[in-house]
Amino acid sequence: MGNSGLKQHYDTAKKTGTLTLSKRKLDEFPPNLRALAPLLRTLDLSENKFLHLPSELKDFTLLKQLNISHNRLTDLPEEMGALVKLECLNASSNQLKMLPFSLSNLTHLKQVNLSDNCIKEFPFMFCGLKHLDVLDLSKNKLTDVPDAASGLHVTELNLNQNQISIISRKLAQCSRLKTLRLEENCLQVHAIPVTILKDSKVSILALDGNLFEMKQFADLDGYEQYMERYTAVKKKMF
Structure with missing residues (x-):
């Protein structure tokens, strides 16, 4: 035209x-x-x-x-x-x-939606942005979630369909993070930080399609504390 x-x-x-x-x-x-x-x-x-x-x-x-x-x-x-x-x-x-x-x-x-790109390094420039609620980094080429990611203020972080095998235990320090999506990555069950299960506010942790069975996830230390948060959120929805 x-x-x-x-x-x-x-x-x-x-x-x-x-x-x-x-x-x-x-x-x-x-x-x-x-x-x-x-x-x-x-x-x-x-x-x-x-x-x-x-x-x-x-x-x-x-x-x-x-x-x-x-x-x-x-x-x-x-x-x-x-x-x-x-x-x-x-x-x-x-x-x-x-x-x-x-x-x-x-x-x-x-x-911020950056899904379906070729990003290999975690974008630190979004850490510290206090009004950022949702950061979508799905379908990229990230391999790890570094310590600096603890500076995010998001309520939802979408990391589905990357190549992530390492997650910093400091991610649990994200004060507003409630939904963490990590489906279809390269995570072993022992790579899931206990701090996220025990000490974070994460109430929806999506992990399907990684290198372990979900029943292994249920055996992790801290799983019960996580499920208490998950159940509380689900009750509010109905």
Whole structure:
């Protein structure tokens, strides 16, 4: 669709602060998009052909929601750290290997979806973000959950479908963590920290598809304390 076909979208965006440009075969910002930088609060660029995002992204400082999923991105620009009002970032289904440390500036983030990428190292830049509730790192190439992950304030951490074999016992120190998803990883039963079972607030611990039988999990020290939390949560749901 050419610029003339986009004009109506731009006109509407000026009124609503929302612009959807998904499935447009875009690999760079259309010229008129930059003029909307001072207005947009929601920008959807999903299902396009972006390999990189331009540095001009830093001008979109009012953005609260950014969807760049299902592109061909191999990195994110350092300038993303200027999007200080951003609350929801969806960069799933790309080819991201590294993330800019400037994302640690985004103190209003509530939800981050980085699933289905190529990330090998745990993204420390999200530790310390006190409003971040959900961090989805499923379908990546993580092999361990390091000590520094204890700085996360999330209530849900999704690590399904990685290659994780090591989990730091300090993860139990995450003061808000209630849902921990670790399905389809490379965990042996002894790699599950007793501290998470005994001393954490985790009430949903998803472990199917690892290198042990779930009956082995039930034999772990601390399993009963975990099940008390799990049962209490389930009762609240009904």
